[in-house]
Amino acid sequence: MSRLSVKLPGLNLKNPIMPASGCFGFGQEYAQYYDLSLLGAIMIKATTLNDRIGNDTPRIVETCSGMLNAIGLQNPGLENVIHEKLPFLYQYDCPIIANVAGYSEEEYVEVCERISKEKISAIELNISCPNVKQGGITFGTDAVIAYKLVKAVKRVSSVPVYVKLSPNVTNIVEIAKAVERAGADGITMINTLIGMRIDLKTGKPILANKTGGLSGPAIKPVAIRMIYEVSRAVNIPIIGMGGVMNEDDVIEMIMAGASAVAIGTANIIDPMVCPNIINKLEKRLDSLNIESIESLIKQTKEKRYE
Amino acid sequence: MIKLQVIDKCEISKSVFELVLQGDCVNRFNTPGQFIHIKVPRNDLLLRRPISIAKINKENQTCTIVIKVIGEGTQAIVNTDVGQYLDVLGPLGNGFPSEFLQSDSKVLLIGGGIGCPPLLECAKQLRVRNIQCTTILGFINKESVFYEEEFKKYSSVYVSTDDGSYQIKGNVKTVIDQLNESYDAIYACGPTGLVRMVNQVYENHPHAYISLEERMACGVGACAGCTVKKKQSTGNLKVCSDGPVFKTGEVIV
Numbered sequence: 001m002s003r004l005s006v007k008l009p010g011l012n013l014k015n016p017i018m019p020a021s022g023c024f025g026f027g028q029e030y031a032q033y034y035d036l037s038l039l040g041a042i043m044i045k046a047t048t049l050n051d052r053i054g055n056d057t058p059r060i061v062e063t064c065s066g067m068l069n070a071i072g073l074q075n076p077g078l079e080n081v082i083h084e085k086l087p088f089l090y091q092y093d094c095p096i097i098a099n100v101a102g103y104s105e106e107e108y109v110e111v112c113e114r115i116s117k118e119k120i121s122a123i124e125l126n127i128s129c130p131n132v133k134q135g136g137i138t139f140g141t142d143a144v145i146a147y148k149l150v151k152a153v154k155r156v157s158s159v160p161v162y163v164k165l166s167p168n169v170t171n172i173v174e175i176a177k178a179v180e181r182a183g184a185d186g187i188t189m190i191n192t193l194i195g196m197r198i199d200l201k202t203g204k205p206i207l208a209n210k211t212g213g214l215s216g217p218a219i220k221p222v223a224i225r226m227i228y229e230v231s232r233a234v235n236i237p238i239i240g241m242g243g244v245m246n247e248d249d250v251i252e253m254i255m256a257g258a259s260a261v262a263i264g265t266a267n268i269i270d271p272m273v274c275p276n277i278i279n280k281l282e283k284r285l286d287s288l289n290i291e292s293i294e295s296l297i298k299q300t301k302e303k304r305y306e
Numbered sequence: 307m308i309k310l311q312v313i314d315k316c317e318i319s320k321s322v323f324e325l326v327l328q329g330d331c332v333n334r335f336n337t338p339g340q341f342i343h344i345k346v347p348r349n350d351l352l353l354r355r356p357i358s359i360a361k362i363n364k365e366n367q368t369c370t371i372v373i374k375v376i377g378e379g380t381q382a383i384v385n386t387d388v389g390q391y392l393d394v395l396g397p398l399g400n401g402f403p404s405e406f407l408q409s410d411s412k413v414l415l416i417g418g419g420i421g422c423p424p425l426l427e428c429a430k431q432l433r434v435r436n437i438q439c440t441t442i443l444g445f446i447n448k449e450s451v452f453y454e455e456e457f458k459k460y461s462s463v464y465v466s467t468d469d470g471s472y473q474i475k476g477n478v479k480t481v482i483d484q485l486n487e488s489y490d491a492i493y494a495c496g497p498t499g500l501v502r503m504v505n506q507v508y509e510n511h512p513h514a515y516i517s518l519e520e521r522m523a524c525g526v527g528a529c530a531g532c533t534v535k536k537k538q539s540t541g542n543l544k545v546c547s548d549g550p551v552f553k554t555g556e557v558i559v
Contacts, residue, residue, distance in 0.1 A: 025528035029547070032526075045530075053535075053542055058521045060531035062353045062379070067523065074530045074542065216352050268524040269345065269352055271395070272307060 003282055003292040006040070006260050008237050009185040010122040010160035011095050013040035013260055015278050016293050017250065020241045020264035021046055021099035021124060021164075022071065026085035027092075033271040037093040038278060043188075043262060044085070046101040046126050049111050051077035055131060056208035061197050066216030066243070067265060068195050070131040070209035073101050078111050086118055095121035097162070101129055105149055108139075113156035122159050125150065125184075128166030128191035130213045140166040140191075143178035150182035160185035162239060165230075167222055168194050176230040187230065188239040188262065190223045216265040217243040224256045231257025232304050245273070247280045251288065251296070257304075259297050309391040310342075313368065315384070319452040321375045322420065323384040324360070327392065332367045335359060338428035339401030339493075339517055339551045342371065343525035345393035346379040347386060354395065355379050356522050356546070358495070360423035360453075361430070372423040372452075398525050399550045402428050402493045402515050409436045411490040415461065416478050416504060418444040418496025422453055424517060426460075428493055433460035440464070440489075442481045444500065448472035479503055491515075492554075502559040514554040520545040534558070 004015035018041040019030070026044050027036055036042065054074030061068045075081065081098075089096055098120045102108035112123055127140035127149065139149050146163070154161055163179040165172060167190040176187055192213025197206045205211070223242025231238055240258030243265070244250060250261045266273040281293075290296050310327035318324045343354040361370035375381050386392060401424075407413065413432055415425045422443050432439050439461035445451045448471040457463045464481045465473040474481055478500060494504040495517035508514035520532035527547030534543055535558045543549065543557060 023524075023529060025530075029524070029526045029528040051541075053540060054530060054533065057531075057533060059533065060353075060521045060523045060529075062351060065350045065352065067352055069523070069529070069531060071530050074533070265352065268529055269354065270307060271524075271526065 003285060004278070006293055006297070008239075008259055011041060011097075011260075013095070015040040015281065016254070016260040017274050017278050017281070018043055018097070018239070018260065018262050019267055019274055020262035021126070023264040023267045026081070027089050030267070030271055034275045035092070036089070038275050039094050040260060041095040041097055041121070042089060043097045043099055043124055044081070044089075045075055046073050046099045046129065047075050047078055047081045047111060047115065048073060048101050048103075049078050049107045051075065051080065058207055059209070059212075061206045061212065063195065063197060063214060063216075064218060066214050066218030068197060068207060068212030068214055069192070070207045070212035072131045072209065073129055078114060082115065082118055086120070090119055097122045097124050099124040099126050099164070101126040105152055108149060109152050109156055112153045112161070116157040116159045120159060122185070123153070123157055123161045124188050125153055125161055125163045126191075128164050128168075130166070130168060130192060130194045130211065131209055137166050137168065140164075140175065141169050143174050146175055147178040147182045150179045150184050154183040162186040162188050164191055165189040166191050167219075167226055172226050173229055173233045176234050180234045180236050184236060186237045186239060187234065188241065189230065190219070190226055190242045193219055193222065215243065217245055219243045220249060224252060227253060227256040227258050247277050247284045250277060250281065251284060251290075254293065254296050255300055257300060308394050310369070310394050311391050312386050312388050315388055318372070320449050322450070322452055323373050323375070324370060325373065325384065325386075326368050326370050327394075328366065328368045330367055332362065332369050333364060335362045335369055335397050337401030338431060339424050339495075340397040340399050341550060342369075342394045342396035343398055343522075344383055346382050347392070348378075348382045351379050351382065353379075353523055354525060355383060356398075356525060358424035358517070359397065360426050362427055372420065374420040395525055399546055400548070402517070402551050404428075404432065404491065406513065407432070407435070407437055407491055411437050412487070413437055413439045414489040414492045415439060415441040416482070416492065416494040416496070416500065417441065418478060418500040419446070419450065421496030421500065421517070424495050425493060426453060426456055429457055429460035440485070440487075442466065442478045444478040444496065445472070479507075482507070498559065505554045505557075505559045509555040511554060515551050516554060516559070517551045518545050518549050518557070518559065522546055
């Protein structure tokens with residue numbers, strides 16, 4: 001056991017750092033920059049049953065300390081992901097977490113059943129994509145619907161299921177408790193916050209989809225608060241995400257209640273951000289007198305009851 | 307990720323700045339039409355700005371970029387003092403293909419506004435191969451004209467202005483129609499209207515190429531933010547990694 005390693009359902013992480021889904025494609029682009037085996041895990045781009053071409057452009061707009069995206073789940077579809085994308089990742093010593101999205105319960109179930117038979121370590125059930133008209137977020141904003149979906153997916157999945165929660169709800173704890181009751185092995189949070197920007201010259205929204213998901217450092221305090229609340233309400237582990245840019249943010253998120261941390265938008269600015277954070281993490285633990293990531297997770301848990 | 311030092315900076319037309327950047331990684335810069343992805347030196351502006359390469363000088367390990375100030379990000383980049391460093395990714399993307407050209411080939415370059423710079427390195431490299439080059443540069447008016455003399459070093463140059471305040475009144479299409487010649491290759495970069503026109507007029511030309519712009523995030527093909535629709539089939543291509551240069555008729559502009 002190294003100081004950075006973390007053990008979670010289905011995941012033996014050599015360190016707590018993983019690129020977040022949607023910000024890392026299927027790994028190939030970033031493999032030109034570093035050895036992906038350095039990563040704790042990889043969360044692949046959302047996969048749906050059939051291929052999706054996504055939304056019209058503009059799909060991206062910058063905001064203060066953040067960005068809005070409305071990609072619309074563009075992906076080559078389940079069979080292409082299995083045959084053309086996953087095999088590339090098998091060469092790396094790095095657990096794969098497959099992000100699965102869908103229009104309907106049937107689609108989620110079919111994709112989860114099929115993809116869990118591949119060499120993946122876990123599923124990240126995406127019930128929180130804000131950029132598609134059907135499915136996605138509608139499953140993540142209603143505790144009853146979320147419960148039913150997770151229950152159905154758990155029945156067919158042969159790997160642990162982590163559920164990706166949306167922050168675009170009144171009470172995220174209620175959704176978290178519902179997915180835990182339904183048998184979720186873990187939670188990943190938070191997905192993006194729904195936002196909009198208007199073009200002053202036209203008076204119309206800049207994004208073709210009108211709204212998009214806000215990510216980047218602007219949303220980190222929201223993520224920290226929600227992880228803090230949810231970690232006190234459930235007993236399953238949380239993989240935290242939302243505006244993490246550096247090793248301090250990683251430690252802050254673990255102190256809030258996360259057991260591992262995903263890096264999203266930061267990859268888009270600096271392709272080397274994940275290995276750089278992994279490199280600096282031990283030194284930062286030293287300066288804070290923290291023995292290991294596991295000990296920090298344990299200490300944080302104990303504090304919950306104080 | 308690399309650091310390039312700003313060693314020279316000057317305003318070459320209204321709000322348009324030429325920056326000369328130096329670093330040993332310039333040795334990897336080859337194909338005209340590629341771009342560098344520049345980090346805005348401000349923490350609140352996250353996204354890099356894709357900027358095309360106007361000149362490559364391997365001897366001095368320098369490259370030249372031209373930036374039009376259109377917002378806070380481009381303003382912050384041009385505010386970088388001489389001697390300071392820019393954080394850069396690249397070179398990225400695919401440039402203008404030219405390996406098929408012969409020494410007696412005839413080439414047409416069509417640039418509009420801030421789309422002109424990447425064609426300059428193109429003209430320079432074609433000149434080295436003794437390829438005959440004609441350049442049409444389109445601008446809004448006389449005040450916005452730049453790089454006419456630079457292009458004249460390597461090609462015969464026609465300039466059009468929308469309001470007729472300098473040289474030919476009209477747009478680049480006016481000049482194309484007046485010249486009425488055929489070319490072995492056509493390379494174009496400029497505003498959407500110009501690129502769309504070239505994409506249509508030269509749709510079936512075997513070697514006509516357009517360089518596209520789109521709001522971009524990662525720049526390396528991972529985020530699928532800067533897509534463009536394929537013309538022949540359903541699906542998308544990525545401007546950053548499949549482009550920014552596309553063959554005419556390949557995508558819908």
